[in-house]
Structures are given as C-alpha cells and as structure tokens.
Amino acid sequence: MAKSQVKVQQTAGHDVLGEFAPEFAHLNDNILFGEVWSRNDLLSMRDRSIVTVVALMSQGLTDSSFRHHLEFAKKNGVTKTEIAEILTHAAFYAGWPKAWAAFRMAKEVWAENADSTTDTSLDAYAQTIIFPVGKPNDAYAKYFVGQSYLAPIVTEGVPVANVTFEPGCRNNWHIHKANKGGGQTLICVGGRGYYQEWGKEPIEMNPGDVIYIPTGVKHWHGAAPDSWFSHLAMEIPGEGCSNEWLEPVNDEDYSKLK
Known part of the structure; x- marks a missing residue:
C-alpha cells in the first residue's frame, strides 16, 4: 500500500x-x-512511536521525553490496550521495575480525556491534526453510523475535504460511479481507522497511509472503535460522477475490529 x-x-x-x-x-x-521520523514510507509514525517507547523504557528513561513519546504514540493511533500489551511484552526483556515505571506514566497519558464529554474529546483530538475538523456532516448523516465532521480544504480544481469520524463512526457501503475518470483517494491525517472493499479484509489506516478507490468498487471507511480518525478525501475529476449509497456496515463484523 503506498504511503x-x-x-x-x-x-x-x-x-x-x-x-x-x-x-x-x-x-x-x-x-x-525532519528526516528519520518522516521516512514513513518505510515505517509508519505509529511503528516508530512503538520502537521509541520500547527503546526508552529499556534504558529506564521515564522522564519528560518518555512522556512526550507516549503522548506521540497515543496521537499516532496506539490504543490503551495496545500500549499495555507492548509494555508487558517488553517487561520480560527490559526488566520488571522499568515496566512499572513506564506503566505509571502510560496510565496517566491514556487516562487523559478518558472521562471527558464528546465535545471535549473532539477539541483535544482537533489539536493533534493540522487540518480543521470542520462542522457536523449533517448533509450526509443518514449515510453514516455515528457522528462525522466535514471541512472543505480545496474547492477548486481537484476538490479536497477533511473528513473526521468520532470513535466507532463509519460510513455505509458505497460505490463511486462515473462515465469517465472519477474515483477517490483517501489520505489518513490523524487517528486510526479502517478501509474495506467488498469481499476483502479490512485495511487499517494510520497517519500517512493512502488508499486509491477506483470507480465501481463497493467499499466503506471509518474510525476504529476506540479512536478518532481523519482522512483527506480527494475527488478524482471525471464525467457523470455520482455516489451510490448502500447498506450500513454489519455491526457484528465491525465489532470484530480492534
């Protein structure tokens, strides 16, 4: 998958x-x-966050820099469940006391905003991405499960919009159609989400991941159950472009995603 x-x-x-x-x-x-962390065509920023957290923990460096990298890992889509498993696994190699120290700080970082309202959580998440969240996506609300937000970024030439999904939000299965050209490109710019084509396994999306969606392909995309998610949606120019909105994603199938 290109990045x-x-x-x-x-x-x-x-x-x-x-x-x-x-x-x-x-x-x-x-x-x-500016260079090493930005080589996300080789390792995603999420992967680099995990490597860095484990490397710092193994040295017993649980200072302000460690907290910064925990916060960065959280921003890059590492969940509370995942960081707990990562630190537990690393404890057997780095040392039990170091794991205790790391857990104390991780617990604080992942507890932040845990009891906040949806609005407060949205405000906190909005500070982690460079594109605006925009306004509630009311015009397309009937095609979404959960709350989504829409912020037009480019309105001329090739239209680009930032679409943000609250945790658990996803759009219905749908198909992009066109007589000529058309389709869509998605670029993840925040949080963690999924893209799935009909008959294929879901693909996890993290910041920097790119998906090209040809016309005629039945698919859906949206947030992971426990994470906000934002992607730029770039509409590829074409003739006679339209969307065919279909059924919602099956709740049982979605519940299997992590």
Whole structure:
C-alpha cells in the first residue's frame, strides 16, 4: 500500500538549545525528526512511536521525553490496550521495575480525556491534526453510523475535504460511479481507522497511509472503535460522477475490529 510522506515538524531542539548548542538542535529537529521520523514510507509514525517507547523504557528513561513519546504514540493511533500489551511484552526483556515505571506514566497519558464529554474529546483530538475538523456532516448523516465532521480544504480544481469520524463512526457501503475518470483517494491525517472493499479484509489506516478507490468498487471507511480518525478525501475529476449509497456496515463484523 503506498504511503505519502508526512513531514514531522519539531522545534524543541531549537527552542531549548538553539543558542547553546545549535548543531545539536539542528540534528534533533531537522535530521532525527525532519528526516528519520518522516521516512514513513518505510515505517509508519505509529511503528516508530512503538520502537521509541520500547527503546526508552529499556534504558529506564521515564522522564519528560518518555512522556512526550507516549503522548506521540497515543496521537499516532496506539490504543490503551495496545500500549499495555507492548509494555508487558517488553517487561520480560527490559526488566520488571522499568515496566512499572513506564506503566505509571502510560496510565496517566491514556487516562487523559478518558472521562471527558464528546465535545471535549473532539477539541483535544482537533489539536493533534493540522487540518480543521470542520462542522457536523449533517448533509450526509443518514449515510453514516455515528457522528462525522466535514471541512472543505480545496474547492477548486481537484476538490479536497477533511473528513473526521468520532470513535466507532463509519460510513455505509458505497460505490463511486462515473462515465469517465472519477474515483477517490483517501489520505489518513490523524487517528486510526479502517478501509474495506467488498469481499476483502479490512485495511487499517494510520497517519500517512493512502488508499486509491477506483470507480465501481463497493467499499466503506471509518474510525476504529476506540479512536478518532481523519482522512483527506480527494475527488478524482471525471464525467457523470455520482455516489451510490448502500447498506450500513454489519455491526457484528465491525465489532470484530480492534
């Protein structure tokens, strides 16, 4: 599956050490994050977050930088259940006391906003993505299970919109149609979600993942059960373009997703 390059923007090095150690600041912000972390065609940012969390835990480094990387892992789609399993697995190799220290901080990070209202959770999530969430997607609400939000990004040329799904929200099965051209491209820009074509297994989507949807393909896409999810939807120009909306995704099938 092709991936787009999502450039990680980091300024911590320059902010803290820009005058005292400018070369270190450059290596931290521009090389480590600007180049290594941004090679998401090789490893997704979610994968890199998991590797980094385990590496720091194995050294017993549970300071503010460890908390930052836990928060980054959460932002990149690692769930509470997954971080618990990751730290449990790593404990056998890194050491039990180090796992205890890591769990104390992870518990705080994944507990944040856990008891918030939907509006507060949306506000918190909106701060983690670079595109606006937009307004409730009322015009298409009848084709969605759960609440979605729509923010037009480009209205001329090739239309682009950011679509955000609350946890558990997904659209109905549907088909893009056109007499010529047409179709759609999805680029995940936040959270964690799924895309599925009829008769095939669901594909998990994380920031940087790209899906091309040809015309005539029955499919659905939406959030994971426990995560917000945002993707850019790019409508490919064509003639006689339309959408055929079909039945909702089966609740039993959706409940099997993690």
